[in-house]
Amino acid sequence: MLKKIFKITGIVIAGIIALAGIAYLVIYINMSMRIATAYDHVNAEPIHVTYDSASIALGARLVSTRVCNECHGSDFGGRIMFEDGMIGRIVSRNITHGKGGLPDDFTESDWVMAIKHGLDRNKQPLLYMPANEFAEMSEGDIAAIIAYMSTIPNVDRENPSVKVGPLAYVLGMFDVIPVIPTEKIDHTKSFAQAVTPAATPEYGKYLAVVCTNCHGPQLKGRGPMIPGGSPIPDLTATGNPGKWSHGDFIKTLRTGIRPNGAKLADDMPWKMTLSFSEQELTAIHLYAQSLK
Ligand code: HEC
Ligand code: HEC
Structure with a gap:
């Protein structure tokens, strides 16, 4: 028996x-x-870039508020962002024109392909490059980034390539981690309308896209991104920040300490929000509070 x-x-x-x-x-x-998959049907919309000081200054701010420098490094030479046996290797590229970086003939259209479509110049998906967060940027903002990037000193750095580990295949399949962001993009859309910078929920929505990969499309929060990570809180009217004053919200993101004294865990990249102005953070808070 x-x-x-x-x-x-x-x-x-x-x-x-x-x-x-x-x-x-x-x-x-x-x-x-x-x-x-090659996205042969996707073509970059023509973009008008002006390389004047106003555009370059705007671009300098945008690479901070859109956190390009967070991933590509403050010198834009690229870096290994994460590596382990299960997830594999997440590596941003060298996006300067130094050795190991972009080819000399990298065009404005190639920039649009990467930023707005998440595709390389051969129309292959760029892995982990959160273009879905940038796809709805206005033409002026994308042009400003291109203008600013043309002023960056060359960095010679050869980075290893991205490696997708066994766990990343599984977590990517179930959309727990964003392995192939280009799939989330509606490639037929033209450049988004520019949104007037002001302390309004509309402008907040435009900016808060960089928060959605973690906090969810409606900022409602979700479970941890990676095994062992912190659960991701609801930022809307139904969450804690919904009850905070704008001052509390701004102070939390400036200091990493909540109104009740509790520290933000390291997986909340609050330092990235240091480059946001008070007006921008107020706009994000207004937008979050407008979500029920
Ligand atoms: C969350 C991290 C992250 C952020 C934020 C990010 N990138 Fe990337 N980016 C990547 C990764 C990773 C790759 C490489 C993908 C690959 O190798 O498949 C990449 C690739 C690129 C490429 C492709 C270069 C080539 O060889 O075709 C460009 C251009 C680029 N990023 C520009 C930007 C710009 C501009 C921003 C800000 C608007 C930005 N990135 C923000 C992670 C990021
Ligand atoms: C890489 C993922 C990630 C991104 C991007 C991100 N967050 Fe978070 N956020 C977290 C995590 C994880 C926590 C929980 C931290 C903890 O438990 O201490 C958090 C917590 C917070 C909190 C505290 C909420 C509470 O209830 O205490 C606020 C406020 C917040 N985030 C705002 C933002 C804003 C605004 C953005 C975009 C500008 C943003 N976050 C982008 C991961 C992220």
Whole structure:
């Protein structure tokens, strides 16, 4: 009798392992095909870039508020952002024209492809490059970034390439981590209308896109991004920040300490919001509070 039970248990366990193996294989094949897809039908809309001091100054601010420098490094030479055996390697590229960086003939259209479509110049998906957060930027803002980037000193740095690990295939499949952001973009849309900078929910919505990859499309929060990470709080009227004053909200993001004295965990990148003005943070707060 006991022998029989062991035998059945053994078969069940072997069955579960086999099923998990098959499920992983299916996910692996599906994700690999999506990563290798060429988006030949996507063409960059022509962009008008002016390389004057006003555009360059605007671009300098935008690379901070859109956190390009957070990932690509303050010198834009690229860096390994994360590496382990399960997730693999997340590497941003060298986006200067130094050794290991962009080719000399990298055009304005190539910039638009990367920023607005999340595709490289061969129309292959750029992995982990959050272009879905930038896709709805206005033409003027994208042009300003291109203008500013033309002024960046060259950095010679050869970075290793992105490597998708077994866990990243699975988490990417279920959209827990954004492996292929280009898939979230409506590539048929033209440049977004410019939004007037002001302390309004409309402007807040335009800016808060950089918060949505973690806090969710409606800023409602969600479970941890990676195993062992902090749960991500609701920022809207139904969450804690909904009850804070604008002053509390700004102070929390400037100091990393909440009104009740509790520190923000390290996985909330509050230092990235240091470059936002009070008007911009107020606008984000107004937008978050307008979401029920
Ligand atoms: C969350 C991190 C992150 C942020 C924020 C980010 N990038 Fe990237 N970017 C990446 C990664 C990772 C890659 C490389 C993808 C790959 O190798 O498949 C990349 C690739 C690129 C490329 C492609 C270069 C090439 O060889 O085609 C350009 C250009 C670029 N980023 C510009 C920007 C700009 C401009 C911004 C800000 C508006 C920005 N990135 C913000 C992570 C980021
Ligand atoms: C990389 C992911 C990530 C991004 C991007 C991000 N957050 Fe967070 N945020 C978190 C995590 C994780 C926490 C929870 C931290 C903790 O538990 O202490 C958090 C907490 C917060 C809190 C505290 C909420 C509370 O209830 O105490 C505020 C406010 C906040 N984020 C605002 C923002 C804003 C505004 C943006 C965009 C400008 C943003 N976050 C972008 C991950 C992120």
